[in-house]
Amino acid sequence: MRQDLPFKGRHFTSEVILWALRWYLAFPISYRDLAAMLSDRGITVDHTTLFRWVQAYAAKLEQRVRRHLRPCTGSWRVDETYIKVKGAWTYLYRAVDSLGQTIDFLLSPRRDATAAKRFFRKALAQPHTVNPRMITVDKNPAYSRAVAEMKRAGELWRFSRLRQCKYLNNIVEQDHRRVKRLARPGLGFGSLRTARATLAGYEAMGMIRKGQLRDVGGRDMRAQANFIAKLFLPPA
Incomplete structure (x- = not known):
């Protein structure tokens, strides 16, 4: 060619x-x-x-x-998993919709409300996403703080509902396995x-x-x- x-x-x-x-x-x-x-x-x-x-x-x-990409649904399933970078564990935030379609990801050295807000902002900026009507997360308190602050700032639809229920997040937790399986042969990454x-x-x-x-x-x-x-x- x-x-x-x-x-x-x-x-x-x-x-x-x-x-x-x-x-x-x-x-x-x-x-x-x-x-x-x-x-x-x-x-x-x-x-x-x-x-x-x-x-x-x-x-x-x-x-x-x-x-x-096809548009995603308004029901988000958000979770974070662990990825090793330069010998240290970092946090990989990921979200899929109710159909299992990938919404977005964010790699962060920290797991807090600031990182959660960065992830939500990045996801909302994508051309195939919409402001979610439902966000399902686990019991991590950083999510509720991030969502409340973004609603007050007008960054998130004020009618978006945050649902903290771990077992309803099985769809995104299963999807983490694909990423982990792909990353495993590389034995970790050298830098963020x-x-x-x-x-x-x-x-x-x-x-x-x-x-x-x-x-x-x-x-x-x-x-x-x-x-x-x-x-x-x-x-x-």
Whole structure:
């Protein structure tokens, strides 16, 4: 394939880079495993180069995918899980709607009302979300404080209802497993910056494979590959 502007200066074609990006972000494999898979196809690439590709394009993939997502419902399920970064545990805030569609994520070194407000603001700013009528969370008191403060500031719909019930959050807790499974082969992240970029890619591919795109099926791998190529490559 021709060298296109998003991949200018790379020693590999856009086809190879996007293939590696999709596979790393969709399946629980390490960079070394992915390098071996490419080698089996006659393409010799170092695992550090694969890491640089993910850091360069994963967050861009997430940003571009969001413009094509189906709207989420107004019932949010919010929870946080743990991700190891540079040997220390950090907090990954995540939300899905009542159908299991991904709403947003936020990686934070702290678990408090300030972090919860940052997460809600980020989620509300996405093009596929609406002001929630129901927010289901666990018993963490930071959520009630964050919601109350955002309502007073006019950042959140004043009729939004906060429901603190742990067992009703099973849908988002089950969804955490997908992210944990993808992150496990990497044995943790080296910095918050690299973790955020990689997690953005995990979430982007997760949304695609859940069928959240308007015109692409969640199980149609060929259609997904063509869609991602169109996001990065200008028309010929």
